[in-house]
Amino acid sequence: LKNIAKEGDRLFTRASKRNFETVRSVRDDVKFHEEAGIIAVGEIELDVEGDVAIVTGGSSDVPIAEEAAVTLEELGYSVERLYDVGVAGIHRLLPNLQELRESDVVIVAAGMDGTLPGIVSGMIGTPVVGIPTSVGYGTAREGRSALETMLNSCATGLAVVNIDNGYGAAAFVHHILKDD
CATH class of the missing domain: 3.40.50.1970 (Rossmann fold)
Structure with a gap:
């Protein structure tokens, strides 16, 4: 996870609190959505509407x-x-x-x-x-x-x-x- 998290902005699904701590050790711009089990690294910037x-x-x-x-x-x-x-x-x-x-x-x-x-x-x-x-x-x-x-x-x-x-x-x- 550490190496992947360093590569850019992305989402990790089915993630645990432990996974979050691992990613947070290499990136500051990380959020953990515990109920969803998602770690968001960085800001995914897409031009979308809906x-x-x-x-x-x-x-x-x-x-x-x-x-x-x-x-x-x-x-x-x-x-x-x-x-x-x-x-x-x-x-x-x-x-x-x-x-x-x-x-x-x-x-x-x-x-x-x-x-x-x-x-x-x-x-x-x-x-x-x-x-x-x-x-x-x-x-x-x-x-x-x-x-x-x-x-x-x-x-x-x-x-x-x-x-x-x-x-x-x-x-x-x-x-x-x-x-x-």
Whole structure:
């Protein structure tokens, strides 16, 4: 990590506090986003625009959502968070539909049965990126049930990344929004 951190501005994902201390020993311009597990070294300066909403089904999905949110913020995007609004409490989602429609892209992280991304996609008409999370119990199967539900959704405009891949969702959104 020390050698890589010396090379320039970058992000490290799935990082620990110990990793942060290692990087901080060679760079002063470093931030640790503990909940997201991201170390940001330097300032990544991109000329980007875009508003991204990030939604979670439950509070257990937040660390994966934060991985996406922090990545996008470090790249220069505006991020709005709407957490713990899953199908078990969908009344918390409904008042926020207009805000979701006004976003350029929406990321939805959900575990258990993984139905929230399809529901959101069907209600807003904005591109949605689903992140199945490995939270859940019973037949959730470490996120595989959520993944399969998202992949089988008939809602148009829904793309799906792999289980717990908040960074991958952010990278996909960046490819959608960046101006070549």
